[in-house]
Amino acid sequence: EPEVTQTPSHQVTQMGQEVILRCVPISNHLYFYWYRQILGQKVEFLVSFYNNEISEKSEIFDDQFSVERPDGSNFTLKIRSTKLEDSAMYFCASSDGRETTNEKLFFGSGTQLSVL
Amino acid sequence: GQNIDQPTEMTATEGAIVQINCTYQTSGFNGLFWYQQHAGEAPTFLSYNVLDGLEEKGRFSSFLSRSKGYSYLLLKELQMKDSASYLCAVRDYGQNFVFGPGTRLSVLP
Numbered sequence: 001e002p003e004v005t006q007t008p009s010h011q012v013t014q015m016g017q018e019v020i021l022r023c024v025p026i027s028n029h030l031y032f033y034w035y036r037q038i039l040g041q042k043v044e045f046l047v048s049f050y051n052n053e054i055s056e057k058s059e060i061f062d063d064q065f066s067v068e069r070p071d072g073s074n075f076t077l078k079i080r081s082t083k084l085e086d087s088a089m090y091f092c093a094s095s096d097g098r099e100t101t102n103e104k105l106f107f108g109s110g111t112q113l114s115v116l
Numbered sequence: 117g118q119n120i121d122q123p124t125e126m127t128a129t130e131g132a133i134v135q136i137n138c139t140y141q142t143s144g145f146n147g148l149f150w151y152q153q154h155a156g157e158a159p160t161f162l163s164y165n166v167l168d169g170l171e172e173k174g175r176f177s178s179f180l181s182r183s184k185g186y187s188y189l190l191l192k193e194l195q196m197k198d199s200a201s202y203l204c205a206v207r208d209y210g211q212n213f214v215f216g217p218g219t220r221l222s223v224l225p
Contacts, residue, residue, distance in 0.1 A: 031211045041213040043159065043203060056212050079147035091158055097211065104149060105205075105213055 023092030036088040040066035046111030120216035144209030151203040
């Protein structure tokens with residue numbers, strides 16, 4: 001079965017540093033997402049991306065966050081100046097986006113970000 | 117606003133049946149999804165409802181009542197491997213999926 005892949009699986013960084021989290025969504029999917037999950041808390045929506053632009057974003061997704069699809073396969077999340085509270089598991093997800101399917105989200109295995 | 121409620125924790129015995137409830141109040145509704153998440157892993161899709169009624173898929177069934185803003189996930193013949201968090205998620209008018217806090221299910225021998 002096709003899958004969403006994320007790299008790295010773990011990222012440790014110093015506060016104030018920039019990080020880039022990488023994702024390869026499922027190849028024929030049209031919608032891409034970033035979610036985060038702080039340990040013991042719920043999965044929180046950050047941003048969705050469609051047709052090479054952001055379609056929706058949450059209040060969490062402030063100016064320190066950005067997303068990019070630099071080529072036909074990769075989808076990245078950049079955090080410009082990391083804060084301690086950015087420590088979380090970051091999940092990339094994609095969905096088919098066509099109305100004929102149930103359009104479920106397929107999640108990657110996540111990147112555990114630790115900000116020290 | 118968006119609000120999804122689930123019980124925080126549930127415990128059941130191997131072989132039993134358990135029902136996990138979810139209530140939601142969202143700005144739009146375009147489907148309700150249930151996901152399973154084992155500790156430290158990504159959520160994996162279990163079921164989807166967009167119309168009222170029951171959807172059955174092997175040992176798992178999910179029910180939806182749109183007028184009541186209510187869904188449940190029914191797990192039959194519980195196995196130890198079913199110990200996990202179960203996440204209720206609503207897709208709103210767009211393609212945004214809003215997740216509930218999850219219900220941590222412990223299956224005891």
